[in-house]
Amino acid sequence: MRTPLVMGNWKLNGTKESVTALVNALKAPAAANPKVEVAVCAPAIFIGLVEQLAAGSALKYGSEDADIHNSGAFTGENSPVMIKEFGCKYAIVGHSERRAYHNETDEVVANKFKAIQAAGLVPVLCIGESLEQFEKGETNAVCEKQLKAVIDVNGIDAFKNAVIAYEPIWAIGTGKTATPEIAQNVHANIRALLAKYSKDVADSVQILYGGSCNAKTAYDLFKQPDIDGGLVGGASLKAPDFTTIIESATKAL
Numbered sequence: 001m002r003t004p005l006v007m008g009n010w011k012l013n014g015t016k017e018s019v020t021a022l023v024n025a026l027k028a029p030a031a032a033n034p035k036v037e038v039a040v041c042a043p044a045i046f047i048g049l050v051e052q053l054a055a056g057s058a059l060k061y062g063s064e065d066a067d068i069h070n071s072g073a074f075t076g077e078n079s080p081v082m083i084k085e086f087g088c089k090y091a092i093v094g095h096s097e098r099r100a101y102h103n104e105t106d107e108v109v110a111n112k113f114k115a116i117q118a119a120g121l122v123p124v125l126c127i128g129e130s131l132e133q134f135e136k137g138e139t140n141a142v143c144e145k146q147l148k149a150v151i152d153v154n155g156i157d158a159f160k161n162a163v164i165a166y167e168p169i170w171a172i173g174t175g176k177t178a179t180p181e182i183a184q185n186v187h188a189n190i191r192a193l194l195a196k197y198s199k200d201v202a203d204s205v206q207i208l209y210g211g212s213c214n215a216k217t218a219y220d221l222f223k224q225p226d227i228d229g230g231l232v233g234g235a236s237l238k239a240p241d242f243t244t245i246i247e248s249a250t251k252a253l
């Protein structure tokens with residue numbers, strides 16, 4: 001039985017005031033839903049604040065990205081070791097926005113995954129297809145290619161301590177959620193690919209759905225056998241909506 005994980009990805013949003021209000025509001029639902037793990041991934045500049053606010057609570061947190069290097073002349077970057085020092089559990093890696101706007105290739109993503117894990121963080125590997133690829137029926141092929149690139153560099157056992165998030169790009173921030181059936185099919189295919197390498201890993205790894213996962217769509221998605229929670233963008237910025245999503249994960253158990 002896999003523990004459901006509901007994770008917010010705040011992206012480039014927030015102020016000191018809004019972050020304080022949001023984290024304070026999420027501590028109670030995180031505690032009230034003990035069978036669900038709840039986490040928020042924050043812009044790096046807010047992670048220290050989240051650390052202070054979340055101290056002693058059930059709320060876990062992470063970064064939205066991490067560099068490959070742990071130190072050196074890499075202006076503007078945040079290293080996995082620094083992120084770990086601030087109490088993060090998770091680091092998102094390979095989000096489609098980073099692949100698109102920061103030219104992160106499969107190779108870069110695989111190496112970031114390695115650095116994140118080496119620092120003692122849990123990588124949350126994002127994979128997913130564009131609208132054009134979806135319309136051409138290439139969804140599974142794209143996901144397999146992105147996943148294999150990480151397996152080739154890190155080995156299948158690396159996924160004993162990692163999370164996968166399937167995020168169809170056409171559903172991100174568009175209000176168009178993949179139907180539970182579409183998402184379930186892709187998740188089952190991801191698990192089948194992993195099972196070719198290791199049945200244990202395939203059975204144990206959490207596979208989250210992301211892409212307009214919101215208070216209305218979450219329950220039906222989470223009811224699917226291969227969907228183990230959500231990576232939530234816009235709806236994670238609103239405490240009542242994110243709380244409903246957390247509660248949906250408990251109800252779907």
Ligand code: 13P
Nearest residue numbers: 009172173211212233234
């Ligand atoms: P939205 O929930 O805003 O569609 O974003 C999804 C996402 O990209 C989470 O990483």
